[in-house]
Amino acid sequence: MAGLSFNFGRAARSSNRQFLALSVSVLVLAGCGLTITAWAEEHSAKQVEKDKKSPHDAEGGAEVLPTITVTDTSGAASGETDTGFVAAESGSATGTDTPLSNIPQSVQVVTKDVMKSQQSQSVMDVLHNVSGTSRLGLNSVVVRGFEAPVMIDGQVRSGSAQSLPPAAGYARAEVLKGADSILAGRMAPGGSINLVRKRPQSEAVREVTVETGSFGHLQNSWDLTGPLTPEKELTYRLIAIGQYDANNAFGYDGAKDGYLAPSMRWTHAGTDIVIGGEFQSQRVPGTPATFIGVNGPIPLSSLMGNPADGTEEDTKTAYFDVEHEFDNEMTFHAKGQYQRLILSGRLNTLRPMAVMGVLTHPAAPLALDATQDTWNLEATLAGKADTGMLQHEILAGWRYMNNSAVTSVGMGELIFLQAPDERLPPVERLDMLQIPDEGGRDSGLFIQDQIDWNRLHLLANLTYNTAKSDSADAISVWTPNVGVAYQVTDSISVYANWQNSFQSNVGSILASGEAAPPTKGTSIESGVKLNLLDDRMMVSAAVFRASNNNSIQSNPLIPGTVVLGGGNVSRGIEFDASGELAPGWSVIGNYTLSDNEQDDDNYAGLPRHQGSLWTTYDLQDDRWHGFGGGIGVTARSGYDYHFEQVQYPVPAQAQLDASIYWKKDNASVVLGVKNVLDDRLYSRVNNLGPIVFVEPGRTVLLTGTFRF
Known part of the structure; x- marks a missing residue:
């Protein structure tokens, strides 16, 4: 069972009943000598850790099963469950929550943990983390050589990039490369x-x-x-x-x-x-x-x-x-x-x-x-x-x-x-x-x-x-x-x-x-x-x-x-x-x-x-x-x-x-x-x-x- 993982969330659009069934399954596993550790909703992983004993130290000589990791991907596309520097999904490129590996387009994500580690104060501080992205003058962002629109939750915002809300107000920043996405047409061919x-x-x-x-x-x-x-x-x-x-x-x-x-x-x-x-x-x-x-x-x-x-x-x-x-x-x-x-x-x-x-x-x-x-x-x-x-x-x-x-x-x-x-x-x-x-x-x-x-x-x-x-x-x-x-x-x-x-x-x-x-x-x-x-x-x-x-x-x-x-x-x-x-x-x-x-x-x-x-x-x-x-x-x-x-x-x-x-x-x-x-x-x-x-x-x- 080593390496076994359960995934639930919008990728499968599971219902509460499915989640309940999964929870019961995990509790059953807990009865086999496993310890359940619950993390806050802000975290993307809920780990099930084995007791810190060797398999042969278990009571009665019973073997302790390997660690099982249960990964919660609900909210992954919104950035709320991003942990560390890597993201799993995006909903911006396709209009549906889709794993990044399945999107036939370059989509780069800067998570909130990256922003915090770099003490980012504005969107301008964030975008140097993405290839092909640079600043044009004071007020504009360039992606692949073309001026790019800046959107919030997929909708165009007025004003300059310099005057965007502080980085602390965002869960993540996404750079969508290419001439278009499901946002459909209102952008230059570089990206957004x-x-x-x-x-x-x-x-x-x-x-x-x-x-x-x-x-x-x-x-x-x-x-x-x-x-x-x-x-x-x-x-x-x-x-x-x-x-x-x-x-x-x-x-x-x-x-x-x-x-x-x-x-x-x-x-x-x-x-x-x-x-x-x-x-x-x-x-x-x-x-x-x-x-x-x-x-x-x-x-x-x-x-x-x-x-x-x-x-x-x-x-x-x-x-x-x-x-x-x-x-x-x-x-x-x-x-x-x-x-x-x-x-x-x-x-x-x-x-x-x-x-x-x-x-x-x-x-x-x-x-x-x-x-x-x-x-x-x-x-x-x-x-x-x-x-x-x-x-x-x-x-x-x-x-x-x-x-x-x-x-x-x-x-x-x-x-x-x-x-x-x-x-x-x-x-x-x-x-x-x-x-x-x-x-x-x-x-x-x-x-x-x-x-x-x-x-x-x-x-x-x-x-x-x-x-x-x-x-x-x-x-x-x-x-x-x-x-x-x-x-x-x-x-x-x-x-x-x-x-x-x-x-x-x-x-x-x-x-x-x-x-x-x-x-x-x-x-x-x-x-x-x-x-x-x-x-x-x-x-x-x-x-x-x-x-x-x-x-x-x-x-x-x-x-x-x-x-x-x-x-x-x-x-x-x-x-x-x-x-x-x-x-x-x-x-x-x-x-x-x-x-x-x-x-x-x-x-x-x-x-x-x-x-x-x-x-x-x-x-x-x-x-x-x-x-x-x-x-x-x-x-x-x-x-x-x-x-x-x-x-x-x-x-x-x-x-x-x-x-x-x-x-x-x-x-x-x-x-x-x-x-x-x-x-x-x-x-x-x-x-x-x-x-x-x-x-x-x-x-x-x-x-x-x-x-x-």
Whole structure:
């Protein structure tokens, strides 16, 4: 019986009766001299351990049976049961909870344990753990060379990636590679980011975290969840986070962030309902930038602009998620989200431009006020059926998004700088120009079939996308996608896919005043996935090609408008690994070899090589039990910014991070240092011109977490 395991949960959609039968079976085994150890709901494993005696030491000479491990996968796709650095399932790529090894697509997951071990504060801190993923300027994320939408629970969120809720509000972060998924069309061909909210739990957990660090950093967060009724059918969760920074690394006035997320959940007789809200008010300080010369970035000695430069954002979100399982194995799922974003920015911005063939570096005072309202709705019906030897899981659904915005922009006179760190006056009141509201509505009807035949898994879906803006006629596009995965062995699977994407560009206006045409994309991918060391380690590798046409970029000369580019092509090889190599030794790492071609005169290239490695080790000696440490490196090769037929180089770089920690059942303390060597580091340039943003120097964080 060694190695025997039971699996129950959404992979099989078992009922309470099945779970009861399993529980009885385990209790019967317990009568054979086994000890049952129950873990909290947050853990994914419930272990049955044998007595710590040798088989021959048992009373009466009876032999003690080997250990039996019972694995609970319920909630695996939501991230609530993730433990360690490896995840088992995802519900984002297919719309149904599916083992990662059966999905014919590259899907990478960063678990909450990875986030905690790295003291991650934002989504930007998390995504370097995934191959092919990088940051573009301040506000955007790039996957496989293309800007990627950031979603929460599968629904698009307004605002920039920089202003997302804190990482402590999420159970996991997922990166879905490729032109499309069942999210259907509203993305570039590189992929998308999906953040999974923490949900109310039936077992009480009360966790408080206090953090301090460099630049006057202070943060306090509370995460409270548990039942509201004796039957545990009604549960709640309350997450509250406050952050204050006296200043940032280059002397700008510091960040301030307040976040409150209440939610409630009711489960009964196959029905699961979650309602919640998010309220966030934050100030995002200016980020230092410098020019890129023909020999590389010009060093900064202080901030560029004024210490008061920054933006303020207030976001209010209300959402619901309803799921009901019928007796005939059909499942109805509906979810919706409303979000209002109010933004106000006052800052000095760099505006590189060529004058008579000579690159100049003016700055411009910028004022931006915006109010954006976004509605998302989605409803699906899933069911199972057999046709001969084929097993089908069919999903049909509809999605809708309505987006509107009122924006006012003001820009002052250009100031030609002598140096990138020249101090400028604060941005005063400017004459504001209101940009016409170009509201848009996107909808999609889709159908999908997941077909299993022994070790063969086929995924095919088709979406009919429709987009309309206030000033343009409706645009309709079909996007088909197909992928196949084959399990060579129980631990090795190979896959391939062909996918298509569609971006309506609704609300994007050319300088001529005309609406921008849609952008269409295509990707192909092939890869291999390995589940190693009894599923404690997941390794994947992929080769891909992604391309699009009619790409758009922000117009640096006329705010609020876009310029139309040609087509972009990105190709490469990716490698990802995460999990537990040995008792107490966890690792997550990735590597990307990529090549990028753009049909445009002005664009930021991609590093040829990039990757990261982070590993932690818990000391196994009883005298040092609870102590451990982590160390990691994030590195990339150099690349060029192409501007007016001149190449401006950005050098290669590597960042070293390290931590030491102590943790027990109800408490932990982590002392971490980011950029240990205090190297000058640059984040990826944006598309406004040959400028690059400067990353902070050495940063120290001390984090204490307590459960009660």
